[in-house]
Structures are given as structure tokens and as C-alpha cells.
Amino acid sequence: MANGRGRDGRGEPNFDVPEGRGAGRGGADLRLSRDDRPGGGVASRVRDGEDKGSRRAKPAAKSGARRSGGKKARRRSLLGRLVYAGWVLGLWAVVGIAGLIAYHASQLPPIDQLAVPKRPPNIAILASDGSLLANRGETGGRVVGIKELPTYLPRAFVAIEDRRFYSHFGVDPVGILRAIGQNLTRRGVAQGGSTLTQQLAKNLFLTPERSASRKIQEAILALWLEHKYTKDELLELYLNRVYFGAGAYGVEAAAQRYFGKPAKNVSVAEAAMLGGLVQAPSRLAPNRNLPAAQARAAQVVAAMQELGFITAQDAKVALAQPARPASSRGGGSANYVADLVMDVLDDFVGTIEGDIVVQTTIDTTLQATAEKALVDELNAKGGRYNVGQGALVSMRPDGAIRALIGGRDYAQSQFNRATMAKRQPGSSFKPFVYLAAVERGATPDTVKEDAPIKIGNWQPENYSHQYEGPVTLRTALALSLNTVAVRLGQEVGAKAVVQTAQRLGITSPLQANGSIALGTSEVTPLEMVGAYGAFANGGTGVIPYVVAGVKGVDGKVLYKRGEGGLGRVIDPNAVGMMNAMMHETFVIGTAKKGDIPGWDLAGKTGTSQDFRDAWFIGYSGSLVTGIWLGNDDGEPTKKASGGNLPVEIWKTYMSVALKGQTPVPLPGLNRWRKAPETTASVASAPNPGNILGQIFGEPPAPAPAPRATAARRPAARDADDRNFIEKLFGLGD
Structure with missing residues (x-):
């Protein structure tokens, strides 16, 4: 290892270079010389001064130019x-x-799959004369074509929402910049940059979310809409989709909701208010914040004049006479009719794909008269009698409903008491008991005993706790004697009474017991009025109806009511006897103050236990009308009975409804009517009841029983009547 070799004899590399020598042991010098570096010998020579003389010999001017050119080069760079x-x-x-x-x-969905979604269908509900009662559906109004509208109406939206609508391509950069500029110079957000097309895209395809993502999608969709539709088509789509508050989508719905008229009839001032409303429908709704709505409309008018959409004179008039919302009487009782229509519409047309028009049987004059009669009476006397609610149903004898009031104020309560409230009818149910007896051989002159009666532990009494003794059925029904009704019910059987009521159209469950004769099973006003229709029309069973026909907006007939009903449910002779007996209610009985001179009328009052419900159902040969009054929670009234408030409302309404008509006789009445001379004989009879015969025109005592004296008559139930004679000898129901 000392010599740098390993055990295998191979040598290890050695990069050490001995000091002062240019190579290692192998003779290789691995160090870089100056010439090997970038710049090579030139760089070394410059540094070594080899070219110093030549550099010094260059003119000074050239040297300065070189320095100047370097600066420009650096600047350009x-x-x-x-x-x-x-x-x-x-x-x-x-x-x-x-x-x-x-x-x-x-x-977003692929462009080739995009399509404008269908607008939810609107159901326009019309009165019998073709006038609009209400709109139903998600939109609150029908689709209108832009050509149907006055030119200033769509221009109001263009003026205030998108004045460059006809020149941009869906997105308006100029409008965006203008909005940004105005927003920067004002506190808060002064303007938005969205075009009408962008707003339409949002309404058609997007959620109300506020985000950059949604704004980008909104712009993309706006470009697609501009490519696919003309400007007028886009504006028409916009006007039919934009939200105006109060559940109104589209300009037609808004015009009807706020001004009570179709959009084609709005004034310049009203058009301006509608145009300004879309900015903030809740805050600017004229029925909630009229000053703000009018101030915004003034801005729209100014913008319309500035753009030449209206003349200076038009603007002056619009500013001098700003729009105001139309008032809705009594909370809009026609809405009760509309609710009934919607409840039954599926039975006639099934699934609704597009806008439809429903023709009803409602008479607008009678509807308004009925609403006023009911509301005025409750306003005047409801507090005194502790009566909070009421309902009215009026129909032709064939079942066509002419007026229907489901409550005192639709705005306060949408519960339809005319069709849905089941309440005890009291004595107004007695005609079904009497009819069952007549069909088993009784007549108006059949005599029954008015005396105490006991059935098990139940002991029904007359209202006065006094008894007439032997009386005819016509007198017993007119005076609403309870014991006679209970005796008849016992004779014919409770099941027979129930079957008779059901045959005439009562559909609510009825309890077949002894008290059924006094109307203890609950029913609705609509059922009762429909059942009485059979007496008015001569014996044909009635199915109350409000829908006469249904059409598409293209005029295609989707439904038309044909002849219908329950067929004959009462024998003509029995009808005559019933009409004769119920006619006496207006002559000597509990509805005497409801009589209308010149007309043959019949009917029956009713009061439930503890004065919880007060009824009167009366009819002529051309119109049947029923009234119910009471409290929704069943709280007793302060002696409101069928003979006071309901009769007063009935007379007020029927006096108008029958005015100008030729009197129609009641079927079979003349055959069974009590002869006039009978009344005269009673008046001349030397007995204590003579004065009552003169006052009330009551019948003579049927042989063999003498008529009851004044001391045995029912006490007055009409706590409001100040007439001394009626207070002393008043008639119960």
C-alpha cells in the first residue's frame, strides 16, 4: 500500500502535483493555463499590457461615442x-x-344541449263574463308577446336596466366600466354591470348565488342567448321571466298583482314603476313601500325621456300622476274561488303542461255584493255578537256557483270555510227530517204534538222551554219547534233521515242517532246549499260546480261541462209540500224579516248548541244562498242565531241579486200554499192569539186542536231586534 498499489497489483490514481513541476508522475499536467480559459490569450494579453499602446492611440472622441452608444443600448435593452x-x-x-x-x-351542459326551460304553466281563472278573477301557478300570470304590449313598457326596462341593450353582444364592457366608475364615486354599490341578457341567463339557468364563478357562467350563457335569439325575442323572454315580488313572475302577473289590469293596459307611470321594481322587488313593491317605488319610477321616467323613448309631455304627466297600486277589497274574496278551482281542476284536465284558461260560473257583481254584505255585517255587529267569521255560498238551482265567500278576509286567513269548515247545522238540517216524513205520508197539514219528549236520558226542549201543543207541520217547521222534529225523526228512523240527506247531496259523515233531527252532525255550507238546490229546482239532485270549461291559450277546448246532476231525488209533490212549509218561515217564522216583496221565498234558519253556529239557507226559484257565522275555534257567540245576523246578510245580498229579475215561482208552492182566507179567519177569530195572527199572519188552529195562545209562543232569539212585539213574542229557530 506504501507504493500506491493494492493487493491485486492495480495502481491508485494520484492527482498530486509536485511543487514547481507541471506534471505528476505520469507526466500529465491537469491544470488549466490562461490560454485554456474563456477569452484565451486575448484576455491575458490585455491584462499583461500587450495592447496598451494601441488602446491609448484611439481618439478621445471615438472613446466617448462608444460610451454613449453603450448607454443607449442599455436603455433599449x-x-x-x-x-x-x-x-x-x-x-x-x-x-x-x-x-x-x-x-x-x-x-355547464354542452352548448348543443342547451335549451330555454319551459316556463311553469299559469292558470288564468275567469268569471262568467270573461274578466280575470285570479291567476294560479308558480308564475302568477300568463305569457305575453312583446307585440301585445305598449312600446313604452319594454323600453322602461331597457332605459333603466340596460340602455345599450340593442348594441351590445350580450356582455357590455362599456356598461361594466361605467358601472365601476359610478360605484367608485359613490358610497356603496350604485350600479351593476349585468345586461338584460345576463339577467335573463341567470333567471333561466343559474341559481341566485353571488360569486365570480356564477358571473363567468352568466356571461357565457348570455353570449349563447345572443347568438340564438333576436333582441326582441330576448326582451320578450326577459319580460315573461323576471321576478316582480309578491309571487309575480313576468310583467303580466305584476300588472295584475299591483294594478289590477293586464300589462297591455298599463300607463307610462305604471310601466316606469314596473321597470324600476326589478332592481329590488321586495324593497320597492308599491303595496309595501309606495314612496320608494314612486321615487324609483321617477328615475325610470327621466331615463326614458333622456333616451327619447317618451316625449317630454309623457314624462311630465307620469311625474305629476305617479302610479299607485290597486286596492283589493276585503282581502280579495275571489281568491277563495280560485282555491276551489285549483282543488277540483285535476279532475277535469289532469297534468297541466302549458298555460290554460278556466271559465267559471262566478258572477263578479254577485261576488262583490256577497263580500260586502258579509264583511259589512261582521264589521257592524260581529263584536257585539262575538262573531269572528262567516261564509256565504250562492248558486243557481242547477248547482252553478255564482258567489262564494270563504271568510271575512282572505289576506288574514286562507281557510275556505264555505267548502272546508264542517259545523253543526242546527235546525237548518230539519228539512231533511220533514222530507223523510212527507215521503212516508205526512203533509204540511199533518198535526203533531209539541210537548216535552224524552229519549233515554236525552230530553230535547224548545228554545223557549215552552210548548205549542198540537200544531201542523208547516207551523212547526216555520217556528222551528224541536220536539216536533225529534218526534218525526223517531217515527221515520234516524237511518231514513241520514239517507234522505245523502240522497240530496250531503257527503259528510252523518251519525244515525236521535239528535240527527236537530242537526248535530257536522256539514259544510257548500253541501247544505247544494242540498237545498233540489227544493228550488223541483226535485233534481244538485252537484255544486264552479268550473264551466277549460281551454288552452291556443283556444283548444280541454274540458266543457255537460249536463250533469244526481237525477230526480224528490217526488214533485213532495217538493211542493216542502216549499210550502219552508215558505212559511218567511211569512210567520224565524226568517220573517228576510222577506223580499214580490218574490216567493223559502228557507230555514239554524242555530247549533250554545249558539256556536248561526245559519240561514234561503232560496227563490232562481237562486239559492246560504250563510254561516261563528268562530273558527268553536267559541260560543253571544246569542247569534240563524234568525238575526245570517238573515240580515241574506236579505242584503238577495235584494241586490234578485233586483230587476222577473220573479220565478217555487215549484209546487201554489198547490200547497196556505190560502189567504185562512189567515183572515185567524185574524177575526175571537181568541187571545188574534193580535199575533194580524202581526205575523199565522195560520188558524188546525182542527181538532186550538192554536196556542201568545203566552205559549217561543221567546225571541234575536237579541238585536228592538221591536217590542218581536221581543215579547219573538220566534226561535
């Missing part, structure tokens, strides 16, 4: 480097933006 760097950065920015766009575009 710096500028070039900056330009180059900027170009490179710009290129990478373009690549980055393109990649970003490509990434977000990849999150």
Missing part, C-alpha cells in the same frame, strides 16, 4: 425587456382567462 415582459404576462393572462372560461364552461 431595458425598454425591450419591459415590453417583452408585458407581452409575456399578457399572453399568460389570456391563457389563464381562457382556461378559466373553459373550466367554468365545462361545468
Whole structure:
């Protein structure tokens, strides 16, 4: 190892160079000379001074020029480097933006698969005269074509939302820069840079999320929309999709919701308010913040005038007479009708694919009259009688509903009491008991005993706790004597009473027990009015209906109501007897103050236990109307009975509804009507009841029983009536 060889005889390399020698043992010098370095001998010679003389001999001017040229070169090099760097950065920015766009575009469906989604269908619900009652569906209004609208309406949106709409390609760089500039010079966000096309893209395809990602996708979709549709087509799509608040999507829905008119009829001021509303539908809704809505509309008017969309005179009028929302009476009772339509519509048309128009049987005049009669009465006397709610149903004898009020105020409660509230009908159920008896041989002149009766542990009483003794059925029904109704129910059987009511159209479950005769099983107002329709039309069973027909917006008939009903459910002779007995309710009975001169009327009042429900259902030969009053929680009223508030509402409404019509006779009434001379004989009879006969026109005592005296008549139930005679001898129901 001392000699540098290993055991195998091979030598180890040695890079040591002896001092002062140029090679190792092998004679190889591995060090670099000056000539071997970059620059070679030139560099060494310069350093060694070989060319010093030649450098000193160069003129000074040339030396200065060389130094000046070097500075310019260096300057050009710096500028070039900056330009180059900027170009490179710009290129990478373009690549980055393109990649970003490509990434977000990849999150969207392929362009060739994009399609504008269908707008949710609208159901326009019309009255019998073709006027709009309500819109139903997710949008709240039908689709309108841009050609249907006044020119200033779409221009209002262009003026305030996207004044360069007709010149940009979907994204407006100028508008974005302008918005940025205005936002920088104001506190908060003054303007947005989205075009109408971008807003449409957002409404059609994207969620309301606010993010850079969504804005990029919005721009991409806007470019696609601009490529696929014309400007007018885009504007039409926008006007039918944009949200205006209060559940209204589209300009038609908004015009109906806020101004109670179709979009084609809005004024310049109203168009400006609609145009300004889309910026903040909740904050600017005119029915919630009218000053803010009007201030925004003034801005729209100014923008429209500036762009030449309206004249100076138009602007002056619009600013002088700003738009105001239309008032909705009583919370909009037509909405109760609309709810009923939607409940039954599936039975007629099934799945709804596009906009449809539903023609109803509702008479707008009668609907408004009914609403006013009910609301006014409750406002005037509801507090005194502790009555909080009410319902009204009015229909033709064939079942066509002409007016329907489901409550005092739809805005406060959407529960439809006319169709859904099941309440005890009280004595208004008694006609079914009497009909069952008539069908088994009884007549209006059949005499029954009004006296105490006991069935097991149950002992029903008259309201007055007094009894008439022997009375005819027509008198017993007119005076609403409970014991006579219970006796009849016992004679015919509770099952027969239930079957009779069901045959006439009562569909709610009925309990076949003794108390059924007094109306203890719960029913709805719509059922009761429908059942009474058979008395008004001569014996044909009625199926109440509100939908007369359904069409598509293209006019195609999807449904048309034909002849229908339950067929004959009452014998004509029995109908005449029932009408004669219920007619006496208006002559001597509990609905006497509801009489309308010139008309043959019939009906029955009803009051449930503890005065929880007050009913009156009355009819002419052309119209059947029922009223229910009470409290939703079943709290007792303060002696509100069928003979007071319901009769008053009924008369107020029916007086208008029947005005100008030719009186229609009640079927079979004349055959069984009590003869006038009978009333005269009672008036001349020398007995204590003579004065009552003169006042109330009551019938004479049926032989062989004498009529009851005044002391035995029911006490008054109408706590509101101030007439002394009625207070003394008032008639219960």
C-alpha cells in the first residue's frame, strides 16, 4: 500500500502535483493555463499590457461615442425587456382567462344541449263574463308577446336596466366600466354591470348565488342567448321571466298583482314603476313601500325621456300622476274561488303542461255584493255578537256557483270555510227530517204534538222551554219547534233521515242517532246549499260546480261541462209540500224579516248548541244562498242565531241579486200554499192569539186542536231586534 498499489497489483490514481513541476508522475499536467480559459490569450494579453499602446492611440472622441452608444443600448435593452415582459404576462393572462372560461364552461351542459326551460304553466281563472278573477301557478300570470304590449313598457326596462341593450353582444364592457366608475364615486354599490341578457341567463339557468364563478357562467350563457335569439325575442323572454315580488313572475302577473289590469293596459307611470321594481322587488313593491317605488319610477321616467323613448309631455304627466297600486277589497274574496278551482281542476284536465284558461260560473257583481254584505255585517255587529267569521255560498238551482265567500278576509286567513269548515247545522238540517216524513205520508197539514219528549236520558226542549201543543207541520217547521222534529225523526228512523240527506247531496259523515233531527252532525255550507238546490229546482239532485270549461291559450277546448246532476231525488209533490212549509218561515217564522216583496221565498234558519253556529239557507226559484257565522275555534257567540245576523246578510245580498229579475215561482208552492182566507179567519177569530195572527199572519188552529195562545209562543232569539212585539213574542229557530 506504501507504493500506491493494492493487493491485486492495480495502481491508485494520484492527482498530486509536485511543487514547481507541471506534471505528476505520469507526466500529465491537469491544470488549466490562461490560454485554456474563456477569452484565451486575448484576455491575458490585455491584462499583461500587450495592447496598451494601441488602446491609448484611439481618439478621445471615438472613446466617448462608444460610451454613449453603450448607454443607449442599455436603455433599449431595458425598454425591450419591459415590453417583452408585458407581452409575456399578457399572453399568460389570456391563457389563464381562457382556461378559466373553459373550466367554468365545462361545468355547464354542452352548448348543443342547451335549451330555454319551459316556463311553469299559469292558470288564468275567469268569471262568467270573461274578466280575470285570479291567476294560479308558480308564475302568477300568463305569457305575453312583446307585440301585445305598449312600446313604452319594454323600453322602461331597457332605459333603466340596460340602455345599450340593442348594441351590445350580450356582455357590455362599456356598461361594466361605467358601472365601476359610478360605484367608485359613490358610497356603496350604485350600479351593476349585468345586461338584460345576463339577467335573463341567470333567471333561466343559474341559481341566485353571488360569486365570480356564477358571473363567468352568466356571461357565457348570455353570449349563447345572443347568438340564438333576436333582441326582441330576448326582451320578450326577459319580460315573461323576471321576478316582480309578491309571487309575480313576468310583467303580466305584476300588472295584475299591483294594478289590477293586464300589462297591455298599463300607463307610462305604471310601466316606469314596473321597470324600476326589478332592481329590488321586495324593497320597492308599491303595496309595501309606495314612496320608494314612486321615487324609483321617477328615475325610470327621466331615463326614458333622456333616451327619447317618451316625449317630454309623457314624462311630465307620469311625474305629476305617479302610479299607485290597486286596492283589493276585503282581502280579495275571489281568491277563495280560485282555491276551489285549483282543488277540483285535476279532475277535469289532469297534468297541466302549458298555460290554460278556466271559465267559471262566478258572477263578479254577485261576488262583490256577497263580500260586502258579509264583511259589512261582521264589521257592524260581529263584536257585539262575538262573531269572528262567516261564509256565504250562492248558486243557481242547477248547482252553478255564482258567489262564494270563504271568510271575512282572505289576506288574514286562507281557510275556505264555505267548502272546508264542517259545523253543526242546527235546525237548518230539519228539512231533511220533514222530507223523510212527507215521503212516508205526512203533509204540511199533518198535526203533531209539541210537548216535552224524552229519549233515554236525552230530553230535547224548545228554545223557549215552552210548548205549542198540537200544531201542523208547516207551523212547526216555520217556528222551528224541536220536539216536533225529534218526534218525526223517531217515527221515520234516524237511518231514513241520514239517507234522505245523502240522497240530496250531503257527503259528510252523518251519525244515525236521535239528535240527527236537530242537526248535530257536522256539514259544510257548500253541501247544505247544494242540498237545498233540489227544493228550488223541483226535485233534481244538485252537484255544486264552479268550473264551466277549460281551454288552452291556443283556444283548444280541454274540458266543457255537460249536463250533469244526481237525477230526480224528490217526488214533485213532495217538493211542493216542502216549499210550502219552508215558505212559511218567511211569512210567520224565524226568517220573517228576510222577506223580499214580490218574490216567493223559502228557507230555514239554524242555530247549533250554545249558539256556536248561526245559519240561514234561503232560496227563490232562481237562486239559492246560504250563510254561516261563528268562530273558527268553536267559541260560543253571544246569542247569534240563524234568525238575526245570517238573515240580515241574506236579505242584503238577495235584494241586490234578485233586483230587476222577473220573479220565478217555487215549484209546487201554489198547490200547497196556505190560502189567504185562512189567515183572515185567524185574524177575526175571537181568541187571545188574534193580535199575533194580524202581526205575523199565522195560520188558524188546525182542527181538532186550538192554536196556542201568545203566552205559549217561543221567546225571541234575536237579541238585536228592538221591536217590542218581536221581543215579547219573538220566534226561535
